[in-house]
Amino acid sequence: MATIITTNPDPHYNRLEEAKKLDETKTGVKGLVDSGITIIPRIFHNPPQNQPIPIFKAQNPKLSLPIVDLSGHRSMVVDQIHRAASTFGFFQIINHGIPKSSMDHMLSSIKSFHELPETTKMQYYSRDTSHGVTYFTNFDLYKCKEANWRDSLEVHLGPTPLEREYVPEVCREALVEWDGRVVKLGEELMGMLCEGLGVEKERLKKMSFFDKRNMSGHYYPYCPQPELTMGLKWHTDPVVLTVLLVNEVTGLQVKHCEDWIDVEPVPGGLIVNIGDMLQMISNDEYKSVEHRVLANPNRKPRVSVPVFFTSSMIEDSYEPLLELVSSEKPAVYQKFTISDFMNKFYSEELQGKSVMNTYKHSNI
Numbered sequence: 001m002a003t004i005i006t007t008n009p010d011p012h013y014n015r016l017e018e019a020k021k022l023d024e025t026k027t028g029v030k031g032l033v034d035s036g037i038t039i040i041p042r043i044f045h046n047p048p049q050n051q052p053i054p055i056f057k058a059q060n061p062k063l064s065l066p067i068v069d070l071s072g073h074r075s076m077v078v079d080q081i082h083r084a085a086s087t088f089g090f091f092q093i094i095n096h097g098i099p100k101s102s103m104d105h106m107l108s109s110i111k112s113f114h115e116l117p118e119t120t121k122m123q124y125y126s127r128d129t130s131h132g133v134t135y136f137t138n139f140d141l142y143k144c145k146e147a148n149w150r151d152s153l154e155v156h157l158g159p160t161p162l163e164r165e166y167v168p169e170v171c172r173e174a175l176v177e178w179d180g181r182v183v184k185l186g187e188e189l190m191g192m193l194c195e196g197l198g199v200e201k202e203r204l205k206k207m208s209f210f211d212k213r214n215m216s217g218h219y220y221p222y223c224p225q226p227e228l229t230m231g232l233k234w235h236t237d238p239v240v241l242t243v244l245l246v247n248e249v250t251g252l253q254v255k256h257c258e259d260w261i262d263v264e265p266v267p268g269g270l271i272v273n274i275g276d277m278l279q280m281i282s283n284d285e286y287k288s289v290e291h292r293v294l295a296n297p298n299r300k301p302r303v304s305v306p307v308f309f310t311s312s313m314i315e316d317s318y319e320p321l322l323e324l325v326s327s328e329k330p331a332v333y334q335k336f337t338i339s340d341f342m343n344k345f346y347s348e349e350l351q352g353k354s355v356m357n358t359y360k361h362s363n364i
Ligand SMILES: O=C(O)CCC(=O)C(=O)O
Pocket: 216, 218, 232, 237, 244, 246, 252, 291, 293, 304, 306
């Protein structure tokens, strides 16, 4: 029989009660910090083997993510993006056409939301996403083994038009503007990613593979014991593509050849990463790569704003594109629907790549 390793020697620790207690404060992790705690609750403790060691240092400081200058010659840009997406699964882009002022406005609006007076912010706290706007801590709080030191505001932007009245006023204007800009950029990136694969972008459009977008406004407050927990545990994104805006507080790490590498955000740049669904339909040509965020040891909060692109046709079947399948490179994945994929994703805690792997053909 397998030995069950428990890191919980405290007989009084009750995970569910601790989760409930945190949830009922409706002020998330930031609320804990504001209450002046210096010892983090047990629910945030990672087992020693999952704690980031050496703390705050990547294992391979010499490696860094490719930086792609979108103002370069198109064929060169397509080639660079193709290479980055097939290896790191992550890259940074500069000269992407979104003004710095718009990026700063988006980041400061998300920061302002999380720093609203508790009584105002609490009104948005919920685990019900039906209005398309929710503020919460740890979407998988009741399922995860250990919680992350992070709070989030989640907004469903499209294709169903955003219900503006549900969006907190402090970030409404910035968000609507960001959405408009990021949709254009996402389309442009997807076009180049398709070109790199030799696939017509119209094919994906017809499949509605890229028509939906969700935004998260994450806030990683100061953590008094950052060596014991994570800002966000390692995972891959269960979407097609992610365009990520971050402030200057570092913490994001990307896995590359068994090493964790630090992402040093380029001023004015954006981070782009391939999601599981693009890896699957590209028949493993593009890679959806594991990443994580360290708990923030700085007094200054870390703010990040990913926009996740995915499909709204949740009952349609998707599979590796026929153009990318041959006798030398047979289809790696079976057909999948977004609804089945997401049900599997939400039934587990956010850790690992297990969902994508469940669709692998058994002979691969
Ligand atoms: O905060 C970050 O930089 C990354 C967030 C992320 O990976 C996610 O929300 O999926």
